[in-house]
Amino acid sequence: MNNPLEAVTQAVNSLVTALKLPDESAKANEVLGEMSFPQFSRLLPYRDYNQESGLFMNDTTMGFMLEAIPINGANESIVEALDHMLRTKLPRGVPFCIHLMSSQLVGDRIEYGLREFSWSGEQAERFNAITRAYYMNAAATQFPLPEGMNLPLTLRHYRVFFSYCSPSKKKSRADILEMENLVKIIRASLQGASITTQAVDAQALLQIVGGDKLIIPFC
Structure with a gap:
């Protein structure tokens, strides 16, 4: 088949046909596997997500991911917690990863924040547009600074994640219960440090990786 368009058309038709079959996901993956296109899903280590326990089941490990609400600054009690x-709540020899993600996608958050500080009066629309542009420019470049100051002051949407996984080939009920208990301990410890968390499920992970441009798609 020399025509590239025909090759693409055939690939799409094969996928559509596969999706109409009873076991559409397995057949679709089989079709994708026969294609020469790289599959992003192959880069992700997890093979299953247990909705009940909130745990990711990987090839040879099992783990979880939490998102924390960033706090402004800290004090001695937070640091001590x-x-x-x-030092005392995490198993030794197993990495506990902390991820800080910075995104320029702040338009929706600017709109939300400006609801409480919007202008009123005849020139409201004009002044609101100027205010919005000021913050959007800070996200695209940086905040304007007085002459002589060279500080990287930018507007970003910061997100913090905690991830943890430990070896587990059999994924036994005992391993799952132990991991669930560890999640409770970590979340309680973080709450004691005034850090609120929520579990990251499979859909949220895909949005983090793709939707928030942590990994830039080909275009």
Whole structure:
């Protein structure tokens, strides 16, 4: 088949046909596997997500991911609480990863924040547009600074994630219960440090990786 368009058309038709079959997901993956296109899903280590336990089941490991609400600054009690958690609550020899993600996608958050500080009066629309542009420019470049100051002051949407996984080939009920208990301990410890968390499920992980441009898609 020399015509590239015909090759693409045939590939699409094969996928559509596969999706109409009873076991559409398995057949679709089989069709994708026969194609020469790279599959992003192959880069992700997890093979299953247990909705009930909130755990990711990987090839040879099992783990979880939490998203934390960033806090402005810290104090001695927060530092001591985090230090105590890291020293006494986590198993030795297993990495506990902390991820800080910065995104320029702040348009929706600017709109939300400006609801409380919007202008009123005859020139409201004009002044609101100027205010919005000021913050959007800070996200695209940086905040305007007085002459002589060269500080990287930008507007970003910051997100913090905690991830943890430990070896587990059999994924036994005992392993799952132990991991569930560890999640409860970590979340309670973080709450004691005034850090609120929520579980990251499979759909949220895909949105983090793709939707928030952590990995830039080909275009």
